[in-house]
Amino acid sequence: MRCAESLRVQAYFDGEVDAVSAVEIERHAEHCGECRTLLKDLEQVRAALRRSAAYAHASPALRTSISRALDQDGAAPVQDMRERDIRGPAAPTRRIRPFWLGALAGVGASAVAVACAFLLVLPRLGNPLIDELASAHVRSLMPAHLIDVVSTDRHTVKPWFAGHTDVSPVVADFEPQGFRLMGGRADYLDRQRSAVVVYQHGAHVINVFSWAGDGRGLPADVSRNGYHFVFWKSGNLDYCAVSDTARDELLSLVRLLQDLGARDRGE
């Protein structure tokens, strides 16, 4: 009974099709009531899930426990290794809960091997700017590193940058569009000061870095380690938005910021 295009329509909704297919699918939906309904349903389900799903966080107790377990694991002496060889692989000595004893002992290593197998071929990207952006983004996710000035009001964030960086980026709250302004932060990129505007999108943090452009070209957009990097220029500033949110979601924030930048400059 379903329209034969329904999976493609879903792929379009998920931002998984190229521009040409997108146009085709939009044209199809104009004439297919079923697919129009489908698009509306997809949007409703997404909105309800993002509104209501519990964005649970790992508890401090779990973090502490993991950190302790890693200490023990990393400090495992050579002697320990030898003992393990003698006793065979199924000798987990550091389980936190007896429940897991045995359950995960033998199988895990091969599971990891399988998980690793198809990752080995991918090389690390060597652009130093992307490396810096990646580590600045990751640093920001550590507790207390995220925000210097906490505010959902751009009239607070923008003047704060004036006093703390040489950079005056576009700042706005886009809560209705799903991007909530959380605040701002000063950071260093390529040895110069940069302004970072922080947004929250569902369970995800988005850092929008900006720094004084020097006319050099920007790297191409890239995805790495589960993070997406989107670059653009606006006025005399270079921008990069970084997040593990979906790429199409990140692009919609970038478009909002680009439009705002163009309006600010009176274009």
Place this chain on the structure above:
Amino acid sequence: MDEKRARFEAEVLPHLDAAYRFARWLTHAPADADDIVQEAVLRAFRGFDALRGSDVKAWLLAIVRNCHSTAFRQRQRRAFVPLPEENDAQYGYAMRSNIPDPQDESIRRDERRTLEKLIAALPEEHRTVLMLREIEEMDYRQIAQVTSVPIGTVMSRLARSRAALKARWLLETAGEPRAVR
């Protein structure tokens, strides 16, 4: 701290919350999720030397899934008990500076409870792809990597879980004026 540990903390631990959320959807029980995540992180650490570049988040979540299915096979499934509020308060940590408007709060709480029940009722392989897509916002390729199925399967599971959720949501909220906006 040695170099491997430092690199691991920088590249893998930022995805700990995602791993924890994923484990919560797999297990329903917060304490089990803690165990699975801890086990998965240790395994990830041991396998980390072999990892060069690539999608760390999808890699970590694939290990979480493997740890869960291993544990799951090893024991009888506990009867599912919907998460009570206290458990959320104890184990769930709200998003930083996400201060909801108090008026919205009770509506959201009702909606959340209904949705959690409906999500929990989905078959695990459907629930998994749905949450990876809508909450973790992973793309099809990443979801395929985490769940070890072809992209075509990801697409059909997504379609089915979304349709099922929508249909049950309509049933559940029939007669409530503010149900479907």
